[in-house]
Amino acid sequence: MPEFKLEKVSSGFASMVVQEPGAEGIRSCYACGTCTAGCPVRRVNAAYNPRKLIRMVLLGMQDEVLQGKEIWLCSSCYTCQERCPQGIRITETIIALRNLAAREGYAPSGVSMQAKLIKDQGRLYALDEFDDKKRKKAGLPSLPSEVAGATKLLDEKE
């Protein structure tokens, strides 16, 4: 995790984050570490630490949080959120941080590409004959190659 530098603190960062849906309660974090103790990502990557991420937000470490890779490591398993004694919606806070990072152009290229695919065709990958064959075999109807409803929804959100 990056070093804290007072001169780089963004005083409005925490206020900006708490306005995002799901992140409203982060100011009640008392740094108990329950989230980190149960995090499965933490078990395989000691550098990942949701408690520290929340602390960094509250300290105004905007560049380090939004430009760093940590927010993209969360597997969205919700273990931390279910266990937090303060009822903080940690997983949703991390999603909110990803949204903020993406709006500022810091999303990893793979994520941006997936977003573009969903926006353009309503799916992560194009359906081909092979998929249709498998669906038919399983007794399922074939699917259209584009999902107009999804692309329209995303257009309306912009």
Ligand code: SF4
């Ligand atoms: S479990 Fe909740 S209160 Fe404890 S450190 Fe994590 S976010 Fe903060």
Ligand code: SF4
């Ligand atoms: S939701 Fe993310 S931060 Fe929380 S326990 Fe799961 S992987 Fe860790």
